[in-house]
Amino acid sequence: MKYDIIIGLEIHAELKTNSKMFCSCLNNPFSDKANNNVCPICLGHPGTLPVPNKEAIEKTIMTGLAIHSKINRDSKFDRKNYFYPDLPKGYQISQFDMPLCYGGYLEIDDRQIPVTRIHLEEDTGKSIHKKGENYTLIDFNRAGTPLMEMVTEPLIKDAKEAKKFCQEYQKYLRYLDVSEADMEKGEMRCEANVSLQEKDSWIYEDGLIKAKEGKKLNPKVEVKNINSFKSVERAIDFEIKRQSELLDNNEQVLPETRGFDEDNGETKRQRIKETSADYRYFPEPDIPPLEISEEWLKEIHQKLPEMPDKKIKRFIQQYGITEDSAILLSNNRKLSEWYESAVSELGAWIEASGDEYERLERALAKSTANLISTQLLKHLKEQDQNISDIEITPENFAELVFLIFKGKINSSAGQKVLTEMLDRNESPIKLVKELGLEQIDNEEELKNKIKEILDKNQAQVEEYKNGKTTVIKFLLGQVMAATKGKANPKVAMEILEKLLS
Ligand SMILES: [Zn+2]
Structure with a gap:
């Protein structure tokens, strides 16, 4: 690549709150009926007064704390003026120069990507264009939904890193339970600012990309309408290619807003980019300045869960599991908590067994x-379910782990029990009996069965005696088949070895 790639992201997330940002309407943008969660405040009628939603402020601060931001103890709301049909007030209440959070970072592949700010605003309504009709309908259910905007520094190096950043941020939002953050549903929306600069022509100073003396910067292009992680990568890659071709041909890159078209993978011009002066920001006169007290900040701090980066490290240290397992289990907060409750349920079994506690716990x-990772998640994936849909209690899962671990059932029986448990959350001990999966441990019984099998497989017995000892695995397979998988494989192997020697 002949140019330096400069990418910054703006990510909007709809917050999960009971009511809207400035009124008591239900926050339910996906209501079946259009315009049923509206009132004079979110419809922008004259003479109404907005009141900020405490829950939304808390969730924004919580997100800031989780990504190591500083919190502006003195903050305020501002009016961002623009005219758009789905913006009933003719302006949006947002935050301009005193956002709730500033600074911070998210770590992507051991690189800290700095965050500029997180601020709080309100969402717009939705325009519905009916195909083949010459009118547009507007649904204001989403108007006034709390919207949290996070802006990164322009220090993302390529499309892949941008995509990873969005995925990591989504994980954080879900961990904090502040947003469902589903990109396909528009609960999380990503915009990318992309520019290409001549090598060695710029410096990064005070949060800005500046031209070096005697050099000129190329303008940045804002890409919107990105509705999936895959599109984040595709849209940015397309834009890098488009801009580099323009620059190669000595053509100008325009400072514009472009929309990504999922179908053909291209970005298309929407409009020349507005600057903040176009929005004529001024302090919102109907809402007094915000003061975040020490006490309130402490309270919010206490609600912060353990975040995935810390959890991964703790899991490795505390339980001795591999890094891959720790990452997999920590990807989803519910799964990680479910895992830990299963492990803690095992405590009772460990105590009853009289073994050394810590060694056995690990x-x-x-x-x-x-x-x-090998069974449960595979099953869930096959059934297109996730951990929230699962009905197995950690207690029953722990019991299954213990039965397999102690060799009370073998792994194929374990799989059958697990499949049954996914349908009904029953005690595995009960299911083992019900499904007739009790293991055959009885040496006499096994010995008789194995003798029969050796009689039937004389050729293999000869091979074994002539030194081809690997054939024992085939014979064990025959034993397992003859007992419908119920033989204790360890005991059966010992008997086989004895009889063949
Ligand atoms: Zn309302």
Whole structure:
């Protein structure tokens, strides 16, 4: 690449709150009926007074704390003036120069991507263009929904990193339970600012990209309408290619807003980019300045859950599981909590077994992690479900882990029990009995079965005796088949070895 790539992201997230940002209407942008969650305040009728939503402010501050931002103890709301049919007031209440949070970072592949700010505003309504009709309908249910905007510094190096950033941020929002953050539903929306600069022509200073002396900067292009993680990458890659071709041909890149077209993977001009002067920001006269007290900040701090980066490190240290397992289990807060409750349920079993506690706990924590990653998540994926849909209690799952770990059932029986547990949350001990999966441990019984099998497979017995000892695996397979998978494989192997020697 002949140019330096400069990418910054703006990510909007609809906050999960009971009511809208400045009124008591239900915050439900996906209501079945249009315009049923509206009132004079969110419809912008004259003479109404907006009142900020405390829950939304808390969730914004919480997000800031989680990504290491500083909190502006003195903050305020501002009016951003622009005219658009789905903006009933003719302006949006947003935050201009005193956002709730500033600074901070998210770590992507061991690189800290700095965040400029997080501020709080309100969402617009939705225009509905009916195909083939010459009119537009407007639904104001979304108007006034709390919207949190995060802006990064322009220090993202390529499209892949931008995509990873969005994925990591979504994980954080879900961990904090501040937003569902589903990009396909528009609950999380990403815009990318992309520019290409001649190598060695710019410096990054005071949060800005500046031209070096005697050099000129190329303008940035804002890309909107990005509705999936995949599109983040595609849209930015397309824009890099488009701009580099223009520059290669000595043509001008215009400072414009372009929309991404999912169908053909191209960005298309929407309008020349507005500058903040176009919005004529001024302090919102109907809302007094915000003061975040020490006490309130402390309260919010206490609600902060353990975030995935810390959790991954703790899981590795505390349970001795692999980094891959720790990452997998920590990807989703519910899954990580479910895992830890299963491990803690195992405590009762460990105590009853009389074994050394800590050693056994780590071993079982590993078995639990393995059973989740190799079996449970696979099952859920096949059924297009996620961990929230699961009905198995950690208590029953722990029981299953223990049965397999102690060799009370073998792994194929374990799989059958797990499949059954996904349909009904029953005790595995009960299911083992019900499904007739009790293991055959009885040596006499197994010995008789194995003798029969050796009689039937004389050729293999000869091979074994002639030194081809790997054939024992085939014979064990025959034993397992003959007992419908119920033989204790360890005991059966010992008997086989004895009889063949
Ligand atoms: Zn309202």
